[in-house]
Amino acid sequence: MTELVETKGLTKAFGEVRAVDDLTVSIPEGAIGLVGPNGAGKTTFLRLLLGLLRPSQGTGRVLGYGIEDGIPVRERTGYMPEHDCLLTDMTGIGLVSYMGRVSGLDPGTAMSRAHDVLQFVGVDEERYRKIAEFSTGMRQKVKLAQAMVHDPQLYIFDEPTTGLDPRGRSEMLGLVGKIAGSGGRNVILSSHLLPDVESICKYVVILDGGHQIAAGPLAKLLTGAQDRLRIDVRGDRGAFLAALQEAGVDSEAGPTGIHVARKEGVESDVFRAAKASGTEVRYMGVEIRSLEELFLELVERNAGGR
Ligand SMILES: Nc1ncnc2c1ncn2[C@@H]1O[C@H](COP(=O)(O)OP(=O)(O)OP(=O)(O)O)[C@@H](O)[C@H]1O
Ligand SMILES: [Mg+2]
Structure with missing residues (x-):
């Protein structure tokens, strides 16, 4: 089976900044x-x-097609960019059908597909109005519709919920989830909102400083870290850590608390160290419970190694 995306030494430098660095x-x-x-x-x-x-350097393939000539990839991909890209002087239906023709559909098919996808995203009568008059939520929906019009194999969503209120966010997420759940469609969802990613994605790639710092099935990334306990104490964390280390417990401080290696009897060592340091254990459990925590840990460790 071909991979969805493969890159080798992919690099993009903007002057001094290596935005993507030997990836x-x-x-x-x-x-x-x-x-x-x-x-x-x-x-x-x-x-x-x-x-x-x-x-600047390196190569890549998407859906088996080289990225040097972007056309075969773009023909098969629906892209919802991060920033506003809409021609605001056009009507919703005008823009989406136009994008359909740009992707090679004949005018009749482009128009009927445009109506279908606007229906799917929930832009009703407003589709006949100019985009300039649309709310942010409505614009995001049109942005999604234009990405769908040519029925692509791959969707690329770059921060699709940016600027949306909670209701708009949940609607957008529902649509992205529906697309991801429909057979034969691949989705790459880039987002700051880790719970959004967690709710939709089965596989996660974590980037920092242009490098991949972790990648894998989300469930595996989370369980992979379960050989440690995360502990949160009320009181002097430094003193608590010192007491743990004095007791010979394999432990370290991290951004989400104190982490200790799991082994027989370690819980009683923890309580003893808390007592000795005048602190109180508020939480003790399997270390990583969410993508959010995993992310904090990895990004912090990566920064430490720099
Ligand atoms: N056209 C450009 N010219 C110069 N520098 C750029 C350009 N585009 C991106 N960069 C720089 O490259 C780095 C990576 O930027 P990029 O926008 O890819 O990051 P990002 O992960 O999408 O960030 P965000 O979460 O803020 O959207 C940043 O340091 C940015 O300033
Ligand atoms: Mg970005």
């Missing part, structure tokens, strides 16, 4: 989450995949 990845088909802090290189990576930016 070698292999991403399977399915619903993929792309996460990373601001400036991690997510948008640059996605634009490289689409052939909208030229790599």
Whole structure:
């Protein structure tokens, strides 16, 4: 089976900044989450995949097609960019059918597909109004509709819920989830909102500083870290850690608490160390419970190693 995305040494430099830095990845088909802090290189990576930016070095394939000539990839991909891209002087239906013709549909098919996808995203009578008059939520829906019009094999969503209120966000997420859940469609969802990614994606790629710092099935990434307990104490954390280390417990401080290696009897060592240091255990459990925690840990460790 071909991988959804494969890159080798992919690099994009903007002057001194290496936005994507010698990135070698292999991403399977399915619903993929792309996460990373601001400036991690997510948008640059996605634009490289689409052939909208030229790599400074390295190569890549998407759906088996080389990224050097972006056209075969773009024909099979629906892209919802991070920033506003809409021609605001056009009507909703005008824009979406136009995008259909741009992707090679004949005018009749483009128009009927445009109506279908606007229906799907929930833009009703408003489709006949100019986009300039649309609310942010409505614009995001039109942005999604234009990405769907040519029925692509792959969807690339770059921060699709940015700027939306809670209701708009949940609607957008529902639509993205529906697409991801329909057979034969691949989704790459780039987002800061880790619970969004967690709810839709089965596989996650974490970028930082243009590098991949972790990748794998989400369930596996989370269980992989379960050889440690995470402990949160009320009181002096430093004193608690010192007491643990004095007792010979394999432990370290991390951004989400104190972490200790799991082994027989370690719980009583923890309580003893808390007592000795005048602190109180507020939480003790399997270390990583969410993508959010995993992300904090990895990004912090990566920064420490720099
Ligand atoms: N056209 C450009 N010219 C110069 N520098 C750029 C350009 N595009 C991106 N960069 C820089 O490359 C780095 C990666 O940016 P990129 O937008 O890919 O990150 P991101 O992960 O999408 O961030 P965000 O979460 O803020 O959207 C940043 O340091 C950014 O300033
Ligand atoms: Mg971005």
